Amino acid sequence: MDYCQFIAGEFRSGTSQTRFTVINPADGTPLGAYAYAAAADVDEAIRAAAGTFRTWRRTPVTERSALLRRVAALMRERSTLLAQQITRELGKPLAEAHKEVGTAAEMFEWASEEARRLYGRTIPARAERATQTVLWEPIGPVAAFAGWNAPAITPARKISGALAAGCTIVIKPSEETAGVALVMARILKDAGIPDGVVNMVFGDPAGIADQLCTAPDIAMVTFTGATSIGKALGAKAALTMKRAVLELGGHAPVIVCDDVDVDRVVSGAVAAKYRNAGQVCTSPTRFLVQRSIYQEFSEKFVKAAAALKVGDPLDAATQMGPLKNARRREAIEAIVRDARARGLDIAAGGERIEGAGYFFQPTVILQPSADSDAARIEPFGPVALISAFDTLDDAIEEANRLPFGLAAYGFTDHMGRAHRLAHEIESGVVSINDWQASLPETPFGGCKDSGLGVEGGIEGVREFLRLKCVRQLAGTAE
Known part of the structure; x- marks a missing residue:
């Protein structure tokens, strides 16, 4: 596995002097090492997401939907490679890893369908020549953080929802399962997702979080992980009025x-x-x-x-x-x-x-x-x-x-x-009477200290959207 960063459509080495070694938890042996992303690398990823947002949001929804379906198809074609990478990096039994890949592919399939159903509405107007409509618009470039325990499902849920809504994304998957995310990055590129729409950076978690949460070009933060870290990220996002979706711990x-x-x-x-x-x-x-x-x-x-x-x-x-x-x-x-x-x-x-x-x-x-x-x-x-x-x-x-x-x-x-x-x-x-807590088509999120907002289902896609009310009074010209 060639560990690296994925920025603006290119697989490249990080420029930090700090290096990280990925360990196989089943035997303690190293699987590979790579250089962390430096602040300049993260800045470039943000610029790529901000630049491509202007074109991706205008991409016809039928085209976005078809691309997401292609991602899902490639994930299924390469399921053995993905599952083996999950098992090597996480230690999850291979049969469970194959199930995770199937669910991750379903995330993209579901999002591809829902992208075509992001309906607005028309409100009856008070004047004869007036119209009042409610539109859903993509919120903007997204910063995402994913943990190591579901290294295919969690990034898939965040990436598919963001792209279906018309957003671009900078995601920091776990450094400990970077190979799984990079296999997915290759699939996204091979499926035809435009360069810069999805960017992956791996590095110092606190430093990257500070950078993404304070970046003016980032409109939203989505995080899956520990409650204490999620609360800190949510507080940072609030300082610049970024929306935060936080899927945190449980018991x-x-x-x-x-x-x-x-x-x-x-x-x-x-x-x-x-x-x-x-x-x-x-x-x-x-x-x-x-x-x-x-x-x-x-x-x-x-x-x-x-x-x-x-x-x-x-x-x-x-x-x-x-x-x-x-x-x-x-x-x-x-x-x-x-x-x-x-x-x-x-x-x-x-x-x-x-x-x-x-x-x-x-x-x-x-x-x-x-x-x-x-x-x-x-x-x-x-x-x-x-x-x-x-x-x-x-x-x-x-x-x-x-x-x-x-x-x-x-x-x-x-x-x-x-x-x-x-x-x-x-x-x-x-x-x-069942052990299933979430599916691609159902909303998933916690209350109390377990989080804010939801992922999955139409509700999860809408987290990446903002409402706009348009009131228009027609002119009198014939």
Whole structure:
């Protein structure tokens, strides 16, 4: 993999003296190294996005739509290359990586369709010769930031939405999964996306954030990542009146009522929890189980978690790969260490797996105290918490206890309970009897400390648009 920057349609080396090495998390070996983008490189990317915005916004929507469909088609043609790059850089099992590529391609397909449906409206006028119309216009060049845990989906969602709306973009994907983004950049170029419409820079995160958030030519900031960083970026964007869409952290609750098929829910729960080693912002984490089935549920969950095959993500038999880096493994160890110090029941896992790579055992903590680190800090790793509840009021209160509201799940065959869960849980997404938190056609975003605005669906495309009201009085000339 030739790691580099992608600016104004060219793959080029960064001009900073600082270099970054991409590591394979499965064995700790280097995959490649590259020079960071310097401030001058980022400035050039901004100028490219600003310059091409004037022509891209006027590109006929049918042409933009066709280009986005071509991007999706090329992603599917090159799915093996993309999936293998995801697995090498992230450690996600290859089967999961292929699913991610498919979803990323769907993002472009969905955006290509919605680009043709960005309708305005006409408002009945008060005067005979007057017309009043509402138009949607592209907001302008966009600054985007994407993390490493969904290295194809997150950039795809931001790029496809921006381009469908008629915006150009400067995106800073994660330095740790730069190769995945660069494969996508090659696809965008080969699909015919004009040079300068999409630019990718990799470098010092704080420095690039400051530069993009203060650049006069940037009209909007979209960020996916940690809550603390998102709040800081949102504050910087507000100083220059930039729109900010922030998809931040979560600590997803799962309410399991006593009328469910326990085996079915446990099977889905374990698969969802340990997908991508739990490094998913919507990962189900706090399992709140009605007391009458708590013992059965927890025993079966612990047994299934302990039986997961952890290992080489390129091995088809592997069910969970490594954590992304040493920092993430150390963070999980700190959470488990706090649980042990409090005397909590660590029913499965709780230890790193020795040897090469950043592997950690699938871990289950039973009845965690509310003040434990595990119960209040997003683990973002292979840690599940299982607690018992007596009444649905108790479960909903616990689900809403934390200042997060990104995704939540509920399982019940009782319509009245399902209605309460759907309407009383404070979350941007509530999934009832299912583990899917987002799809290309559905809006995805959080409330409280989990973010502002949405991505995905028509609502996500509209985040890249601004409204203009035009009132026109016709002249009297015949």
